[in-house]
Amino acid sequence: xxxxVTLDGVEVRNxxxxxxxxxxxxxxxxxxxxVAHRGNVGLYLTQVTNLxxxxxVFWENxxxxxxxxxxxxxxxxxxxxxSTATNAVLVSIPGTAGLAMDYNGLHVGPLARVxxxxxxxxxxxxxxxxxxxxGLDFHGIPGDPRLADPANYDYHLKTEETLGRRLxxxxxxxxxxxxxxxxxxxxxxxxxxxxxxPNGGRVNVGRHGGTWAASVAYSQPWLRxxxxxxxxxVSNGTVSLTWTAGGGLTTQTVVVGVSTDGxxxxxxxx
Numbered sequence: 001x002x003x004x005v006t007l008d009g010v011e012v013r014n015x016x017x018x019x020x021x022x023x024x025x026x027x028x029x030x031x032x033x034x035v036a037h038r039g040n041v042g043l044y045l046t047q048v049t050n051l052x053x054x055x056x057v058f059w060e061n062x063x064x065x066x067x068x069x070x071x072x073x074x075x076x077x078x079x080x081x082x083s084t085a086t087n088a089v090l091v092s093i094p095g096t097a098g099l100a101m102d103y104n105g106l107h108v109g110p111l112a113r114v115x116x117x118x119x120x121x122x123x124x125x126x127x128x129x130x131x132x133x134x135g136l137d138f139h140g141i142p143g144d145p146r147l148a149d150p151a152n153y154d155y156h157l158k159t160e161e162t163l164g165r166r167l168x169x170x171x172x173x174x175x176x177x178x179x180x181x182x183x184x185x186x187x188x189x190x191x192x193x194x195x196x197x198p199n200g201g202r203v204n205v206g207r208h209g210g211t212w213a214a215s216v217a218y219s220q221p222w223l224r225x226x227x228x229x230x231x232x233x234v235s236n237g238t239v240s241l242t243w244t245a246g247g248g249l250t251t252q253t254v255v256v257g258v259s260t261d262g263x264x265x266x267x268x269x270x
Contacts, residue, residue: 006030011153015039019061022048023069031056033207037153041067042081049073057147057155057207058082058090065090073098078185080145080155080206084109089123091115093134101136103186105145105205126230139186139242141205142230146179155207157181157215164216166208180224181205182217184244200246221247223254233262 001024011034012019019036020043022029027049035057036042042058045051046069053076058065062085066076081090081104090106091114093099106114106127115130116123124130127142148156148165157179159165163172185192185203191210192203200217203210226242228234241256257266 003027008032011035013037018044045072047071055209064092068093075100077103078205080105082107083112086111088112089116094118103139105141105181128228141180141184159215160218161216178218183246217246
């Protein structure tokens, strides 16, 4: 029955049952920059209303990253959910009513699933399938989030920008690759103003997004796919194509290739 409680920066490691357990008519609570690391269930929700979960990390949970029960009203955005554990599920839902999810980074191994719909028994092996199944996370970012050293609890995003990532000892370093979660958070968030300059005018996804400890995105022009970024096909209807971009883009253009024979041949579209 708690209300208006904020958990900020709480990290739970190797929880045997549930790292965070919110139930019993709780309302108007927040989880911000919290971490559930290598436990069974990262976040368990039932009978909660007006819950916000932002900039959290649910890392390598062996059961379920986020388990949604009945009577849940919750928003999950700018979080990292990732697991390569066999039979792990990032998000388990009974239905879609009351749940809002978007602008999250979602990554699974070959033996894990992005989501499941317990009501119908349907399961989603990748983000594209999860979007079709749930109607959620249409701006979600698929693939390896490229965190600095999560095994040793360093959840900074990797970046190719010179000295763009902060180390745990306060020094700065440069990586050979960049995280797809840089400048990929909800555009409506104004917390990007807290990030080091140049911050791209958009908040990072993950634990350090929207803070002084955020990694700096690569300053050269870059473009990354969001829609169907982890494969998938379209049989009919209209599909929106979404990208994230940064690094001072000005007059650059893209070419969209379409295949109607399963990728054997491609036709460029204007």
